[in-house]
Amino acid sequence: MKKLFNIIAVLFLISTTGLMAQQTTGKVTSPSKIVGVAKDVETGEAVPYATAALYAAGSDTNVAGAVADGDGKFIITGMDPGSYDLKISFLGYETKTVSGIQVVSKTGDVNIGEIEMSDEGLALEEVTVQGQRDLIEERVDRTIYKAENDKTTAGGDGTDVLRRVPMLSVDLDGNVSMRGSSNITVLIDGRPSAIAASSITDALKQIPADEIKAVEVITSPSAKYDAEGTSGVINIVTKKNNLQGMSANIRTGAGLRGSDFGLNASARKGKFGFTLGGYGRAGYNVNGSFENTQMTTNDDGTISSVIQSADTKSNYLFGRYNFGVDYEVNKYNFLTAAVNFGIRNRSNSQNDFQTQNYVDGNLMRNALRETNTKDNSNSVDVSLNYTKTFEKKGKEISVLTLYSSNNGENSFVNTLFEEDMSTIDSRLKNDNPSKNEEFTIQLDFVEPIGKDGKSILEYGAKNILRKAYSDFAYFQADGAEGDYVEDMNPNLSNEFSYDQNVTAGYVSYTATLLKNYTIKPGLRYEYTTINADFKTETTTADIPAYGTLVPSLNLSRKLSNGNMIKASYNRRISRPSLRYLNPNIDASNPLQVSQGNPDLDPEFTDNYELGYSTFFKNTMVSFSGFFRNTTGSIQSVRTVAEDGVIYTGYDNIGHERAVGTNIFTNISLGDKFSLNGSVDAYYAMLDNGLTDPKYAASNEGFVVSGRMFGNYTLPKDWQVQAFTFARGNRVQLQGTSGGFYMYGIGLNKQFDEKRGTIGFGADNFFTKEFKMKNEIITPTIVQNSTNIMRNMNFKINFSYRIGKLSVDQKTRKKKSVNNDDLKGGGSEGAEMQQNK
Template structure:
């Protein structure tokens, strides 16, 4: 631990030295530099964070570059005397070129003034934009990954996209974590979805990768956001347009492991705009296997050993369909409405499921099973939002409403064979239909202050009413033809309801101090009431209401040449989501059963972060350090039942600490080649706080993950992209989860003036299968398991756009509800309200 603090001290010293160096340099003779301001020619606003690249006049030799600050201003240094061409670019704008810039002195300043940038849509059919756009954009409070520029994800889903995003880690099952924590909030277009609240993994698999425009990673949410998310918020922004006219786009892909089909259409005429679309994705031919060895210490002093193995197979069908309309009542009043439907059907089979039981090394039982699991669900989100703007720029009032519902149908059938391994002895079935509803109303006010309007006051209120219902039952049948008989045990067959109401108010203030400093303090208060009950016999202890103050503070300082240093603190609350509360017993593997706990309390986390971003020539480097401390952490509690069965439950017994850093770099060489990569590393310490030596547990260690992405533009509109990702071993309270690596290669060709494209891709084409080894170690349990997945994939993608669009001069930012207040991380063996695995 001492070495770790030394590392952090060195990290902070380097950051401080870089800042001092920047400040000290200002006292010396100013070297030659080129200064300019990127401006939107249509609105007159600065184009924040535009990229400026300097080339030797009349060539493609890149000499230096910079990224504009929040006011669109950039400074370029490091060039010799001579004549240069400047190219300024930003997503959604045409690349602007300024030719023949003369640098005639080694000191002083060449001011080229305002550079008027034109919306790319104004010349959609005529202009071919040259140059490589960056995939990553760094802002004061977030990192933005521009997914629409990544062709290697074509034919995939949201899971494939998030694997490429800095600071995020995604395992082979699609479980997402940020800086080592799975307690995050995922928003879609700035608003929640009922299925995302129940299962982030399911939500990501419903969104086709080709429909994701960008992903925002918000590590320090302000008071405006719900108080959830130990690590922060992920906002997935899908492709939308504010164009006049009509357009339609069809996209399809066929692969060895999956296929997809999507159709999007949009129309805009005058004050009305409409969108209609649907995307479906089928997954098939996903084969694998698993092995499990567990040893448990019995109360009589004997040792039980269980060895299990099975072949696995899964098929799935995902879909997401939407209809949206917006109406401009007048210059200052707007209405938007949307309906989104989602479907997720998945079947998983375990064949040749062999279980061998030993007592003190002697074989006492050999059993063969087959397990068929079905996980089907559908969701609907209905929103209606009203926004009023004013003549004063930046001032607005929003009334936002959202209704979300997710219906689940989850079941499994476990078939046990006789000793001859061919005759069916008995069958066990579990049905768990469920429903999760949310009703949300939110009122937000934004008030610019001062003559320049750069100070902003935000305040508002919100109410979320949740209703969850789980109807679960177990059935047993003799032989292959026996009728199923429902269990009368209320612990196995019952109905559970869980109602939760969260009322919140917040205020946040943003101010610029001494020109280069920005401060954003905020406070949020949330009051929660809960009512939970069973249909028969069983009862839940009264859960008291509670109120919580959640402060936040963000600080930043702009340095020369676009460099930025920032620091932040925030406190978060994490209410248990339905996956941790569901009392249904998951016994699809009868030797590893799990069950949620309806009486869980929330957990609280304090987050501290320090970050620094710098730019030189055509390279951007950003690194940050963070500390996270969680109390009352929801942790699994494993005990040994009869016959060596491991039972997993949940309780607020944990304390988690994490110290870490993230380093990201983006390198552009000319306008043809770009390379970016990142490394995430943190030191985790976990402790369940128990004193009983049979159950007390703690664990600690380093966790390292990384990714690398390369893009090269070939002649005649060909493009090749390659990607690799590696996730290191994950430290868990009672053991660890093994790491893995994945990679992909894509080739894309655009045609017909870029209306259409065809692509070829290969994933993990040199790897037959992935193996992930997990272990659990306690005083009474030692378990080693291996999951194997065959994930080699080859795919062909095709898309084509018809219709001609022109820019709507009255584009505006749409607002929507965001619910960010549930702990919804994934852990092996978790039992879900809406999903049995």
């Protein structure tokens, strides 16, 4: 606990120091101010939270800056009398420059009025924006990473993009975590997707990096969002347009480890808009190996040990195809519809899979195996949405629907050789076809309140009906040619169905108090009913219905010079996904068997957060501190059988606490060079709450990660970018998982009036292979494993745009369904997200 108090003291000191510095600034009496309002040139609406940066006239020296409020108004202070240039920027808009601003005294005000900002698609070939646009944007409730400005990810996928986002960590296998927790919600364009329903990792690999416009990290979701996601919500915003005309873009890339090809087209005529696209990505030569050593203490006092090793190889083929249409019925009524298809084919093999069994140091058995695993699936999302607006600005009604389906086929064949290590003795096969279906309907209301309309009441209702199905069976065969015979044991061959219905209602209120304060309380109630059933009646699952009340509160205070401090609290619920529920026994490694638990309950988390952001001259710095408390956490339960096999199941026995901080900075050195980096650190405290000494477990310790990204613009449209990321060992309930690092560099050249881009990239070019060492320690088991991945990669990327688009005079914002629930790789939940 002493370590915990020290951490809290450090976080308090950071926040207090920022506040004291701000209060010191406030002692300056009546400083000179530059005041203005950022507005959309087409709609006349405010551009909230636009960034205003002030430069000495005719130079790259940044003097001061500010962030606009919700009405687009910004106030810049802290400059001396003189001549200045002002640059206004915001995601989705061209940077606007106002030159020749004169400040004549230290106390006078300069009102530059309304600054009209254009959509970044306007006059693409005629406008040249000088300077490096920021990669990170801070808003009241989220951090936005502008992925479209990062050229090092060209030819990569969503995993490559998320590795560069503050507060996120992505390991070598593509598993995503936020502030140390992998229980997060991932949305695509503000809504869930069937491609992410079973695995966030695989879903990200199906999204091309070139199609990602931005990544929004929402650490404290309001009541509008589903109550799912312990750590928060990640919304991946893809590139879309509301332009007139036709355009097509082709891109391709080839590398040592993988290749990709994509084609996208857009058309808009009058009230109709269409999009059509496809993308494919293949991976090959993804080789590696693993070593595993485990020791177990038997009841008779003897020690059994197992040593395993194998060479691994992975190949995959991912594809994603989409078609969308939107129609403007009239000024106040809009319809949108979309169909998305996804495919995933992955095969993994373990060759020369050797297992040696020892008892008190004496070799008892030496076995050789080969294991081949397939993970194939296809998915479809169909959505139809209706939005009605009113003469009263901000008032809106939405009816949103979504149908998602994912069909999976998982299987493995485990081949055992005889003692001569060349003749096949037997084969074990497991087939596990599965299906996930989901239908969602959502009704939302937005009602501005008061004469100025700054207070907003939001309320709505939602229903999610889910159906999960798993058909699993085991088969045995003799020799290399023997027929497979099904094992009729109901624990090994059965059918499992899991129906879940979540009905929810919410209300949220946003109000501005005393000019600089904003408060946003919310309340959400969700009622869940579950029906789980097995085909064979000898196995049952009885899960009662339950209701959940989820409060949330967000507070913020705008300080002078654009600084901001914010605090939040929310309660979250995490329902177990099919990954944890599936009763299919995974025995691809016969000495490490795992199985889901259909009787799992949800886990609950309380989140507390304090944040402070500031900037001075050419540097932006953001601090945040958090505390997370999870009860009923779903944890692994490991037992050892008499034959030495380790069985892993799941139960609601965990208690997790974490306290930590995130520090992020972005530095712009002139128009050509920028540098940003972040450090994430938290102290984890885990306990499974058991008293039996055989199973009781607790652990605690620090987890630290950091990243750095640099960009330099060269003459004649050349650009070079580099990044690096590292994470230390991660604390787990029973042991640790190994740390890792990675790095990359990219060089890109634009040509043909920036219609085309060709580039070269290299990843981990000095490192032949990465080793990750994991450790599991229990009163009866000590296991050490080493996974090796060969991630050195060189790639060439090419893209070219044909056709021309011009800005539509009526740019509409669209809404869609979000389903944010399910722990463990699901991306299901709810929120109406406005997207450009």
